[in-house]
Amino acid sequence: MSKVLTKEQIEQYHDQGFISPIRVISEREALSIKNELEQVEAEFPEEINAENRNNLHLSFAFLDKLAHNKIIVDAIEDLIGPNISLWASVMFIKEPSSKHYVSWHQDATYMGLDSMNFPTPWIALSPSNKETGCMTMISGSHKLKIQEHEDTFAENNILTRGQVIQNVDESRAVDLILEPGEMSIHHGAVIHGSQPNKGNQRRIGFSLQSYMPNDISQVVGRNIWTHVRGQKREDKDGLLLDRPKFNMDPKTVAQRKLANENLSSILYKGSKEKRNY
Numbered sequence: 001m002s003k004v005l006t007k008e009q010i011e012q013y014h015d016q017g018f019i020s021p022i023r024v025i026s027e028r029e030a031l032s033i034k035n036e037l038e039q040v041e042a043e044f045p046e047e048i049n050a051e052n053r054n055n056l057h058l059s060f061a062f063l064d065k066l067a068h069n070k071i072i073v074d075a076i077e078d079l080i081g082p083n084i085s086l087w088a089s090v091m092f093i094k095e096p097s098s099k100h101y102v103s104w105h106q107d108a109t110y111m112g113l114d115s116m117n118f119p120t121p122w123i124a125l126s127p128s129n130k131e132t133g134c135m136t137m138i139s140g141s142h143k144l145k146i147q148e149h150e151d152t153f154a155e156n157n158i159l160t161r162g163q164v165i166q167n168v169d170e171s172r173a174v175d176l177i178l179e180p181g182e183m184s185i186h187h188g189a190v191i192h193g194s195q196p197n198k199g200n201q202r203r204i205g206f207s208l209q210s211y212m213p214n215d216i217s218q219v220v221g222r223n224i225w226t227h228v229r230g231q232k233r234e235d236k237d238g239l240l241l242d243r244p245k246f247n248m249d250p251k252t253v254a255q256r257k258l259a260n261e262n263l264s265s266i267l268y269k270g271s272k273e274k275r276n277y
């Protein structure tokens with residue numbers, strides 16, 4: 001029996017490649033996390049900024065707590081079973097009235113894994129809608145193979161390589177509108193993107209990218225994972241990361257640096273250019 005998701009939601013994930021919205025925490029709790037995020041942005045600008053946005057759950061205990069939130073992990077268990085590890089996380093922030101966007105892409109393209117069958121929860125910490133630049137999914141596109149991506153490194157494209165899939169069937173586009181504290185979950189191969197934030201408040205989404213069962217392995221780079229639930233991974237080249245006991249825990253801040261170097265070597269493999277995220 002499933003723990004959080006309904007039969008219809010599980011079917012939707014398999015048929016369309018995403019589920020949305022799912023309430024994870026209250027609006028008040030989301031606002032309190034947003035406030036704490038903005039405090040640490042002011043206090044530790046080297047550790048968290050638009051470029052240093054990967055694996056923040058290793059530096060900040062309140063984000064680690066969100067990555068282990070019972071509702072999120074139960075929903076993931078409903079999709080992939082009881083043994084769960086987290087590959088990485090990304091804080092996607094679009095500032096008010098900014099030009100930043102995310103082009104059509106499939107997450108699994110550059111993740112260097114031997115599968116593209118894994119879910120990513122994206123938790124809204126502020127309203128995510130048409131005005132602020134919510135994510136848009138192409139329904140059913142996770143059933144396609146990985147499409148050709150052109151690396152553009154376009155200035156306002158906040159994807160690593162500014163990678164773009166051309167000629168997407170936009171007639172199948174669905175906007176994922178989320179209130180603060182709600183999440184969507186999307187499949188590793190679903191085509192998705194997002195438009196600029198035209199609103200007057202920040203659009204903040206914490207992407208837990210992605211939770212995986214133990215039988216998915218890294219084929220490019222090293223197996224570095226955060227253990228979340230069930231049996232622990234036992235990779236030969238593996239490193240299981242610790243959890244921060246408090247914000248800026250030196251042990252996990254050092255591990256984050258290592259994890260981010262590994263992530264960068266995976267995401268930019270074979271690329272002529274490289275950004276700082």
Ligand SMILES: O=C(O)CCC(=O)C(=O)O
Pocket residue numbers: 092102107120122133134135192193194205207209
């Ligand atoms: O935050 C966005 O607009 C895009 C995020 C995204 O592409 C993802 O989480 O896979």
